[in-house]
Amino acid sequence: MPDPKHSKRFKPGAVMDKVIPAVLILLVLGLAAVIVLVILSLIDAIPS
Amino acid sequence: MNILPWFSSIVTFIFTALVYNRYLQRGGPHLLLWAVGLFFYGLGTLAEVTLGLTYSAFMLKLWYLMGAMLTAAWLGTGTVHLLIRKGNTANLLTWVLAGVSLLAVFLVFSAPVNNVAYDISRPASEQYKEIMTRSGLTVFFTILLNIYGTLTLVGGAIYSAFLFWRKKVLANRMYGNILIAAGALSPALGGTFLKAGLVDFLYLSELLGAGMMFAGFVLATQKADD
Numbered sequence: 545m546p547d548p549k550h551s552k553r554f555k556p557g558a559v560m561d562k563v564i565p566a567v568l569i570l571l572v573l574g575l576a577a578v579i580v581l582v583i584l585s586l587i588d589a590i591p592s
Numbered sequence: 593m594n595i596l597p598w599f600s601s602i603v604t605f606i607f608t609a610l611v612y613n614r615y616l617q618r619g620g621p622h623l624l625l626w627a628v629g630l631f632f633y634g635l636g637t638l639a640e641v642t643l644g645l646t647y648s649a650f651m652l653k654l655w656y657l658m659g660a661m662l663t664a665a666w667l668g669t670g671t672v673h674l675l676i677r678k679g680n681t682a683n684l685l686t687w688v689l690a691g692v693s694l695l696a697v698f699l700v701f702s703a704p705v706n707n708v709a710y711d712i713s714r715p716a717s718e719q720y721k722e723i724m725t726r727s728g729l730t731v732f733f734t735i736l737l738n739i740y741g742t743l744t745l746v747g748g749a750i751y752s753a754f755l756f757w758r759k760k761v762l763a764n765r766m767y768g769n770i771l772i773a774a775g776a777l778s779p780a781l782g783g784t785f786l787k788a789g790l791v792d793f794l795y796l797s798e799l800l801g802a803g804m805m806f807a808g809f810v811l812a813t814q815k816a817d818d
Binding site for chain 2: 568575
């Protein structure tokens, strides 16, 4: 029977080890872009 | 008429029922606030559906109130409750949000509208500024609620995913939070497609947003318990 504490841990493969941090960075950049776009759009700095 | 907002509404209301059911089973203010935020999301897309069929000033205002002001902020406050367990910060923010939301309801529903100008063949987000006169206070609270909601909802999901990644635990929650963050960003980025004249992508981004958050929630809660 597997140890429940141990079974919750995971070991990423070589590809995922690089992909996940890149995805997280992309999401942070997306968040920053959305914040800027929201402000510019709502104050009519970007014509809609 | 575009069929995609119909699917967005169906997906969102099913998602709302699932989250509310989980709240009834387990409790936790974060689940209740997420259910409220998702219900607002569903009301927003439902208003979008009706605006594609016929014009109603009430529906346009409901769409703006839910889509542009309240949804992200209520979902984000749920995330605040999940991440900040100590002290009274989360409760305080919830009460402030409740007050601001009531003010937003008053501001939006008292805004004058130009009913003649609405064209049901165009999406509401493309023409609401021509129809609804927003006061400076309305614009201010829209920006404030949007930024607060997006930062807490998306930022909270990214932060959670990062913690699970760093500790290399609970892979399902890490992937779930990544999906939630991407899903929450999707409708916001959809506005950019609209400005490029790609209306279908706007509706698709709303559906993808609801679908990804739904999938992320299911993934994050399927194995491990709170």
